[in-house]
Amino acid sequence: MSMLDKFESRFNGNTSPLGGVKDVFFKFKTGVNRIRLVGDMVEERAHYLAGNVKRSNRGLCPPMAFEGDDKIFSAMHCPDWDPTTETKKSEKVCPICQLNMIAQRALASGKLNDSTKAFYDELKQNSKEMTSFKVNIIDRDDPYITLVENGTETKQKGLKIASLTYTVAKKIYELSCNLHFGIENPDNGIDIEVIRTDTNGKTSYDVRPVFDGIKAKVTPLTAEERAYQVHDLVAICNREVDVGKVRAALHGDLISLLDKYYPQRSGAPATPPAPIATGAVAVSTGNTLDDITAQSMSEAATQVSVLEQYPQNQTVVEGIEQLPF
Numbered sequence: 001m002s003m004l005d006k007f008e009s010r011f012n013g014n015t016s017p018l019g020g021v022k023d024v025f026f027k028f029k030t031g032v033n034r035i036r037l038v039g040d041m042v043e044e045r046a047h048y049l050a051g052n053v054k055r056s057n058r059g060l061c062p063p064m065a066f067e068g069d070d071k072i073f074s075a076m077h078c079p080d081w082d083p084t085t086e087t088k089k090s091e092k093v094c095p096i097c098q099l100n101m102i103a104q105r106a107l108a109s110g111k112l113n114d115s116t117k118a119f120y121d122e123l124k125q126n127s128k129e130m131t132s133f134k135v136n137i138i139d140r141d142d143p144y145i146t147l148v149e150n151g152t153e154t155k156q157k158g159l160k161i162a163s164l165t166y167t168v169a170k171k172i173y174e175l176s177c178n179l180h181f182g183i184e185n186p187d188n189g190i191d192i193e194v195i196r197t198d199t200n201g202k203t204s205y206d207v208r209p210v211f212d213g214i215k216a217k218v219t220p221l222t223a224e225e226r227a228y229q230v231h232d233l234v235a236i237c238n239r240e241v242d243v244g245k246v247r248a249a250l251h252g253d254l255i256s257l258l259d260k261y262y263p264q265r266s267g268a269p270a271t272p273p274a275p276i277a278t279g280a281v282a283v284s285t286g287n288t289l290d291d292i293t294a295q296s297m298s299e300a301a302t303q304v305s306v307l308e309q310y311p312q313n314q315t316v317v318e319g320i321e322q323l324p325f
Helices: 003-011 094-111 114-126 168-178 235-238 243-249 250-262 291-297
Strands: 020-022 032-049 073-079 130-140 144-147 152-157 160-165 192-199 202-209
Touching: 032 160, 073 144, 094 114, 094 243, 094 250, 130 168, 130 235, 160 168, 168 192, 168 202, 243 250
Parallel strands: none
Antiparallel strands: 020 144, 032 073, 032 130, 032 192, 130 160, 144 152, 192 202
C-alpha cells in the first residue's frame, strides 16, 4: 500500500495499529456552517462511479465493484487532470472521460432513435467531470480532529479539509471581490457562513460573512491556529488511479464501448471516434445498439432508466459495431 493509499484510508476514518488521523474531511450539514478558510484552494476534477437506486440510475459500475478487499472507491480523481498545475494533462488515459466522449459523439450524430438517445444522454451525464475545490478550513462548530496512535484516540484542534462545489467557490470569490480583500488572509481574513438548504431532493448553498454590527468581522488567526498542520491538498487530489482496475470494474456494455473506440489498455493516448461526416447515412442492419436497446424495452418500462435495460455483465460487441460515428 502506497503512502497516499494509507492517507486515503486513514482520512476516511479507517485506522491501523500504527495510528493515523480521523474526522479530517468536513461535510456541510443542512443549515448554517461557520468556517474559516486557511491557505489556498486546489482545483480538483473527479468522476462519480456509483449508481443511484432512488433515481433508477445504475451508474457506471455495478454495486459489487465497491465491495470486498479489492473494491474501488465510489468516486475517483480524474487521471487526466493535474492538480499541481490545475490543467489537463497532454496524455489522456481516463476511461470515464473516454466514455463521455463516446456519448458526445453519438449524440452529435443525430442518427439515434429515442431509446438509444436516452442511453447516451444518461451515459453523458454519468460520465461528466465534476469540478470541486479542496481547501483547509477551521470548523468553528467542531474544530476537533482525532489522532490515533497505538490504538489510542485523542481529540485535538486542527484543520479539516472541505470540498467546495463550483457554485460555493464562486460565491466565496464574489464575496472577496465585494469586500476588496482575500477572506482567507491570516491577518485580516474573516469567518464565513455557508448555508446549505435541502428542498425536494435538491441542495443549494449560500455564502455570507460573519458580521460585527453592519461590517464583516475580521478574525485574525491565533498563534495556536497558525501552528495547525496544513494538509497537503495537492497530494490528496493527486492520488494515483489504477485506470485498468477502474475500466475492468465498469458495466460490461460500457467496457465493450471502450474496447471498440478506445482499445488501448497500456496507458497510451487513445484516439476519440471521429464525428459523423456531414450528410452521412446511418447504417441500419437490424443488429445495431439502437435495435438491441429498442428490443430490450417495452412500453411499460419506458419510465425506467434506459441503462437499467442492460444486465450488469452483458457485452454487446455485435451491437456497437454499427454505431453511427
